Amino acid sequence: MSTASVLFDAPGPRARVRNRIISVVTIVIAALIVWAVVAKLASKGQLTAAKWQPFLTGNLWKTYVLPGVEGTLTAAGLSIVLALILGFLLGMGRLSHVGFIRWPSAVIVEFFRAVPVLIMMIFAYFLFALYDVFMSTHLALAGVVTGLTLYNGAVIAEIVRAGVNSLPRGQSEAAAALGLRWGQTMRSILLPQAITSMLPVLVSQLVVVLKDTAIGYQITFVEMVRQGTVVGSSYGNYIPALIVIALLMISANFALSVAATRLERRLRRSKRAGVPLQTQAALEPGD
Template sequence: MTEATALYDVPGPHARRRHALYGVLSVAVLLTLAAWILYLLFETGQFTSAKWMPFAYQGVQELLLRGLADTLVAFAIAAVLSLALGVVLATGRLSDHRPVRRLATVVVEFFRAMPVLVMIFFVFVALKARPLPALVAGLTLYNGSVLAEVFRSGVQAVERGQREAAFALGMRKTQVMANVLVPQAVRAMLPAVISQLVVVLKDTSLGFLITCEEFLHAGKLIASNLDYDLPFIPVVMVISPIYIGMCMLLSWFAGRVSRREQRSPRAEAVAHATAGPGALLPGGEPPMAPRP
């Protein structure tokens, strides 16, 4: 039995025809839905030259580019600070000192429970911060707390025996974390980390509620302009693919980093060092028994 068919039976002729029919029906439904949406857009005049003319103006193009640049800046700062805060809080939650562990737990649970928009408004209104720092602060507090749980669960997911073996070899806790636990946990945590960074990127759009001049705010200014015949739908059709493209690019980058991490000599060394008796190494061969 091959690897592809180990978990399920190979479909027979009737099942293959049924699956093909389901596929054809699904495609037909999607094409019908797309055609209906296009009909509504044409019927309401969303493709008229008056609604798309603003994008030909240099001022509108510069406004969108400035908004996109501000979005990327806010995302970059919030992503770096969220990762740093997540590492600090996860370290606190994994601490052997009970007061530190409890304090980190309270901070994580508090900011995870708070809506990110509430935190952004609190920093903006109560602390009288400027829009961009308020946006970055709210995103950092929320996403850093979420990432702290991702890091903590990733480290704790590593087999307990490897931690005990490392301590038995005389390693300190810092050495165990850096050389044994973290290299293995990173590969398990990476998909969740990247998913949370995508959330950070999308949540930068909340900045328009506090007049932060990011990408969505620029689109709102264009869509609400009476001189441009309120081109709301054209603005959405321009901005949405850019947001989707940035998220897809981030996911692609994460996949590349993950594949590179799996091929790295350090990851292979950790796998060889922690493979138990009878375990298969990445090459598919069992570890060699020590010579007498």
């Protein structure tokens, strides 16, 4: 007789054997698919040493790869900072008790969440070009940053609103009992707690910002993926070029995730160490 688990009954002897067989068959099929793909690429000459040789030269990195890395990191960095600022402002606006602040914030958030990022990039690019807002050399960067900021700022606003609303109502009630105003409650009590709980979701969204810079090739923006295809076209090594670009993208995303994880741990430690026990007891829900 199988013992009960939290979500389902633990498999019996026959089920365990069947699961092992299914796992082995799945692994074998996956290995065969990988082998077939690698063999096909090898037959086309995409995995020979000659195709990887250009990446050992400094000229390729200086001419193609590094400008793409610089463009991607620049656009992502600017978009992340601006989207966080816009997102927190709109999120606070949606949480406001003042109607003429809350309703416009809600309209802006819903509008920019509904419009595709590429459409906003193209619109901003041609709008800036029409009115000479930026120099021609910065037009593509401005279009990419504008599109990413507006879309992701709207998404972050919803993350902020959901994070604050997920906190126990006792937090707000305790703050009101202490005589704190809405702004003081948000700044001193609710937001610090919400930010810590929101960090995993925020990191996921920031990774999306980094990856979506690749869409900027539609408005001639120089970024990593575009430069990878240029390398493949110039040297005839599309697969090695895209593998290298993929590794660079994975490294950037991993670094962002590691930095956010360390920040989350630091915030949790500082919150535990910095809040007096009397304040913690006063803010506990139900007291």
